[in-house]
Amino acid sequence: MKHSFFPIVPAKAESGTGLGCASSGCGSAPDALSHLPDAIRRKVQDHPCYSEQAHHYFARMHVAVAPACNIQCNYCNRKFDCANESRPGVVSELLEPDQAIRKTLAVAAAVPQMTVLGIAGPGDPLANPERTFATFRDLAERAPDIKLCVSTNGLRLPEFADEIARHSIDHVTITINCVDPEIGAKIYPWIYWDHRRIRGVEAARILIEQQQKGLEMLVAKGVLVKVNSVMIPGINDAHLKKVSKLVKAKGAFLHNVMPLIAEAEHGTYYGVMGQRGPTTAELQALQDECAGDMAMMRHCRQCRADAVGMLGEDRGSEFSLDKIAGQEVDYEAAMVKRKAVHDEITAKLEAQRQQPVEKVGAGETVQRGRPVLMAVATTGGSVINQHFGHAREFLVYEANDMDVRFIGHRKTDLYCTGAATCPEDEIRGESVLDRTLTALAGCEVVLCAKIGYEPWGRLEAAGIQPNGEHAMEPIEEAVAAVWREMLDSGKLAAPPATQKRA
Template sequence: MSSSAKTNTKSCASSCHPSSGAASAGLNRATLDKVAQHPCYSPTAHHRYARMHLAVAPACNVQCHYCNRKFDCANESRPGVVSEVLSPNDAIRKAKAVAAAIPQLSVIGIAGPGDPLANPTRTFDTLEGLRSALPDVKLCVSTNGLALPASVDALVKLGVDHVTITMNAIDAHVSANIYDWFYFEGRRLQGRQGAQLLIDQQIEGLRKLVERGVLVKINSVLIPGINDAHLPEVSDAIRGMGAFLHNIMPLIARPEHGTFFGLNGQREPLPYELDQVRDLCGGSMPQMSHCQQCRADAVGMLGEDRSQEFNLEQLPPQSEPYHNTMQRRTRIQAALSTQGASEDEDACLVAVASESGEAIDQHFGHARRFHIYAVSSEGAVRVGERHVPLYCHGASECDESEQHNNLMTVLDLLSDVDAVFCARVGMAPWQQLEEAGIAPVVDHAWQPIRESLQSWWSQRATAISRSAIRRGVA
């Protein structure tokens, strides 16, 4: 990193972001940045970054014919299977241990073993705890969508900007053959009535998420003879609603799994059938082809599952503050994002307050997250983010003690960066930033992020070079 204890980081802006598949088709830079470290959303990130699923949601509000939620099934690797259901507190403890052991961990999701939004207290307690305890990790939720519309605001507030919806049909006649029952607002529904309700809720939730800037991946289970001919229609519809990615997965229906489909002889699709449907749908939506149909407690890179290494009784005692873990993780993830260039001496880390993700357009005191960039002579690469407490709630609501504590927390979370870029910053935080050895920069307010960072770096490098020359002459 740079001199002293700061992180040494160099970019490679042209080569470090996904450039194929779903992550390249006419997307803006802010969207590319969102998916660059997400192994499920990027066709290249899954080779470098790990994910973790926390099994805190045992109940479900929909009974799918292909699902049987099992516990203590260490030898099965499929959705709905876990070895242990966690309390929110245990989930956070496990997440810290995994983050310390697997620095490539970039995303933590809640995907079951039931539906996260059918377990709102357990799910949101976990998400809130994760957001506070692991401020640098992306949060994800996977849901059937039945309870999604009412949950969108809470998800967005917690900084969840990736949501997966399992949508197997947009026609109630088709959908009714995939589900047994639906439980909604105290009512148990079946057949086409319940299927139509599910579809309506999924569509409403999808539209709300897209309006709020959340990236939505649609999962669809390919079921021969039921929805195989219908999935191109699904793909076309979700494109119009603003979905980001379509993930068509093969049905798993083996008798030993105890599902309705498995016990009643519903066959699984053949590989060529899956390829054909993906090809047909690919004309409408980018297709995810690297999905591993992970367990609801999966840990590690896609294609591997290290969940059995992190059962509760095996978790080590917390040996260091997460602050130290976070900074070490940032260095490693910066190296991954910049193909190793982050270790060069002329590189540094900076934080950017940006609401849009494209311009420096946010006041320091209004930022709930800072984008972390690696900057060097080769450019700027976004290497992560830090979620922070809101420093300023507005003059009428400010409590001086709370403001001070929040500012100290923000400074602590940004202690490894060399500069903070924002549209504006007040005098008090300006002074505190300088005292902490962090340069506040407002000269590039409302300007594009990367160009601004490169301009600042060039001026900084010139000043450092001249200073070194003067010292040498002296």
Template sequence: MNINIKNSNMEKTFTHPCYNKGAHEFARMHIPVAPKCNISCNYCSRKFDCPNESRPGVTSEVLTPEAALYKFKEVKNKIPNLKVLGIAGPGDALANFEETKRSIELIKQEDPDITFCLSTNGLMLPFYADKLISLGVSHITVTINSVDKKIGAQIYKEINYLGTKYTGEEAAEMLMNNQLTGLKYLTSKGVICKVNTVMIKGVNDKHIVEVIKKIKDLGVYITNIMQLIPVEDSVFQDKPLVSNIELNEMRKECEKYVKQMYHCKQCRADAIGTLSLDRSIDFRNLQSCFAGCSNKKESAQIEDSGKSNEYYKFAIATKTGVNIDQHFGHAEEFLIYTYSGGNIEFLEKRSVNKYCTGVEDCDDHEDKIDKIIRTIGDCNVVLALRAGDQPVKRLEEKGIKFIQTYEGIKKGIKKAVEQLLA
């Protein structure tokens, strides 16, 4: 082990509120740049645009690395006690490694002294451990819910490992082996590691002590045993809650082996501020400002390079998933795409209740229009075959531009960007 790296990383622990309860006055910022996940957990149902929920996997937006840098600058300017920059999803940081890497590189150039940490399910940890160390990530959290493949098979529906899907005990064993191998390697190189474990009554609650004993031998600094949050539409949505008494009794038992975290807030993927005062709501919807500011600064560069460094988020009305070929009022879902630096990427699908049941009816149903607009409210532009005057007006009132077009989706987005920058 490199003793200098270990000592340097331990010093950063003193101002990391998740690893040190005494660091409660310091703030952290999670950047939600990692939407994809490579495992399917029975306790998970990730929802985007859900500002009223506070749990892992929830965020009000997904950022590009460039937008994350912009937001970091804004947060740092207003929260001077910001010490930690974390990537905690909303999917898995290592299932989105290029976005994770680029985000760290950009923010490190802006602030070399910030502490970088990330959370991962650990499936790809052996592949990226050295790269994470090279990037200067000093603290890594791995979620390990089982060290027994039979128990693990009850927790995970499937994993996607190097493009192949696995299920059952085979999947659980593969995930477990990669978690433990990666964790052992990281601690041997001086990275400060935390293990999160979700306590699931009737599944792994009698097994957690064995998990803690196992990871103790791997050099883990601290463990965080968390309550299962039963989430609607997840396999475990009807599982009973573990009481705080049961949770703390388990922590006390496990404290015999590894230091325990008692102050976890089970933070959102876009959390900002101290653990006792989350201020993420104060910094939402900065992407439109990021796009506007970039537009002014970089229009000359666009002419030279033929590419835009803007960031836009598009909501696409499409029947086929290939062309922009659907009336706004007929859409039962919108495909969400991002545009950044000339790159177009599909982000997700968002379901809505269509409001238009006939040509004469398409300008009415204001309540339905409002619900649709709330669902796509973080988008800059809507592309559809056509729309009535009323929804176009309501979109414009919310600062969302409507463009009527019939094109292939990516071609339509490119044309829309050209129109926006004209």
């Protein structure tokens, strides 16, 4: 089967998930999933999508073997493919199961930090059961050290729950945007069910019923379930708090609320009809409200269905079929090397976990200061190691008088917003900096390894202080140190300077 131009896109959000430090800061801070039983913790501690901490060190890949879908979401356009896009449902190269195995082995050998193989689309994996399970079956046999996970809209989950458990797939992500059919009818125009295309409230009712049943069945079988929700302002934003409570009560171990991505150029219903996505402040507020005592994940990067590498990076093009053609992989040898690398990272993380965290301002006299948001440019490893101009996303941390906590990430230009900012065009330089300034709104400091003269001035003018003094230092310690400096110099007594666009 040839795909001359590639199908595309059920924008599903499978990518990230987080165990790590969602509610307490990452790196050396205690794990947000520390409330979980040890057995589950061990299962997710090296999964970059489930563990905020792990995502600094471990990598994942998706293989796009599942083109068919059985529902339509209003944030998805099945015709879209662009190499410069990074968002769920978009792929550049559809793979046959045997090609997917070859690619996985090649990546696993070349990137020893790779721990997880996911099937996430570009359609729905469970609408392509033969291709999906053939891939899992072969991989479990040939690469037993790789964790398998799958992401689904949930429509056919009850039908395949047994098979998922049988293939030792221990991580499943279900995209649940609502539990009320009336709301669902505004998100899903139709589903294919029982040999018919069903529309409206009836379609949403069936989908919701199947999702909830599938969730219950997986939890009963001991499969780890994460729930993804797309936050759509005015449609399901207020409702997601209820979703969060319900899926948690049913045993989902993690809830990931992601922002709607909607641009007219994507040709999605929401994009064309002008439905807006949430602002970063709205997203953060909802994530905080949903949090309660449940782990929320905030480091999801909404990756493509064929992403390869650390979260937020995509090395897919390095491992295209023509590049791995004829490559012989000695997987036995690769496994030995992989094990050594994993053990080293795990030991490092374990050491960090044992270390008591030095709280900012802890001590006899607790100093008071307001919380400050800081953006960090990093390529991974939990240190500040990226040049400002190279950063395509920033991690955002909040420092206050208690601790440093990871809030989320801000992308600059990872997805297409039309010709004006398309990397294929030569005119992008100026607009990327503009977009970065917009993306960093609310942050008072940006920490990076280095920064150029021009962006320095623009950032300062916009009320964001650039800081290159903590290059190569651990993120949390640097953020805490900068917060203390700000406190000592009296900057935290006053409210933040009003930010203005440069």
